[in-house]
Amino acid sequence: MAFFSTLLVILSSYLHYKKNILARSLKYDFKPKALFIKKNPKNSKIINFKHYNDDLVIKFKDKFKNFSLFFSLFKLLAYGILVGGFLFLQRQNLLFIAGYLSGISAFLMGIFAYMLCVKNE
Structure with missing residues (x-):
């Protein structure tokens, strides 16, 4: 139960x-494209970002966008x-706290192991 619910949380994020x-x-x-492939293409574009809102005052519209970015349905x-x-x-008196926490942590440990394998390639 813990493993699959944690999987659902991470997949939805x-x-x-x-x-x-x-x-x-x-x-x-x-x-x-660099988010979805391992190697960067040879002929990549150089993007120049423009600065806006340098006074660091966050508008309500931007706050709402950031809030909705973090919390989706x-x-x-x-x-x-x-x-x-x-x-x-x-x-149901079936809860074993150590088992539930190990189900959550098993999934997270699998993610970290995968990250290490991908990083070493």
């Missing part, structure tokens, strides 16, 4: 951030399944 990155990159006619549903699974197991 990945899909939401990927969607937002691709949507924002279309404004600038730039598709960030799918991600909140995934966290709800994580908590709901915990409560379901507790009410």
Whole structure:
């Protein structure tokens, strides 16, 4: 239960951030291919970024965009399944805290091992 609910949380975060990155990159006619491939292309474009809002005053619209970037409906549903699974197991007297935490940590350890394997290639 813990492993699959953690998988759902991380998968929802990945899909939401990927969607937002691709949507924002279309404004600038730039598709960030480097996010999805290992090697950078040889003929990559040089992008010059423009500075805006140098006084560091964040507008309400920008605050709302950042808030909605972090909290999506799918991600909140995934966290709800994580908590709901915990409560379901507790009410059925099947909850073993060490097992639940090891299910969550097993998935996270797998992610770190994968990152190390990819980094070494």
